[in-house]
Amino acid sequence: MKAIIQRAHDASVTVNGSTTGAIDHGLVVLLGVTHEDTEADADYLVNKLVHLRIFDDENGKMNQSLKDVSGKVLSISQFTLYADTRKGRRPSYLHAAGPEQANVLYDYFNQQINAHEVDVETGEFGEMMQVQLTNSGPVTIILDSHEK
Template sequence: MKAVIQRSEGASVTVEGSTTGAIEHGLVVLLGVTHDDDEEDADYLANKLVHLRIFDDENGKMNKSLQDEAGKVLSISQFTLYADTRKGRRPNYLNAAKPDQANELYQYFNQQVQQHGIEVETGQFGGMMQVQLTNSGPVTIILDSHDK
């Protein structure tokens, strides 16, 4: 399971002109699921995400976590994180999990983040989404549960 996280001072996702999720301060999470991912991978990423110290303290050092900041999460499913671009010019997505498995783990991940007391807003699984964000810093970090 992969997550691209971006520290944000405002973000939203719309589907067909309707906002499905929005946050003011927190993290935008683009989450990809592959075939061999399971709940243990989602647990690892959720725990890492809420405790990762990437918010500035009073001295401007990245010493505060999402929990410390009472930040929110805008979670967006993103199968393209598992694109394979080694051959040709068109990516293939054979490494991405099938939609049923991916959606189940995406929902489970969001629930695990909420279990840590973090409010989670979402996009629409499988939908064509427009994402807007103000990346603060900018800070962008990639987490991979296979690196644990």
């Protein structure tokens, strides 16, 4: 399981002209699921995500976590994180989990964020989405449960 996380001043996601999720401070998470991923992979990423110290403290040092700053998460499912571009010009998505497996793990991932008492907003799984964010820093970090 891969997650691209971006520290956000604000962010929103729109589907078919309607906003389905918005945050005013926290993290935007683009989440990709591959075939061998399990709930343990989601648990690992969620634990990292909510405790990663990437928010500024009173001295301007990245020393506070999402929980410390009462931040929120805007979670977006993104199968393209498992694009294979080694051959040709059209990416292959064979490494991305199928929609049924990916949706179950995406929902579980979001439930686990909530279980850590962090509010999570989402897009709509499998839909074309427009994501807008103001990246704060900018801070962008890649988390991969297979690189523990």
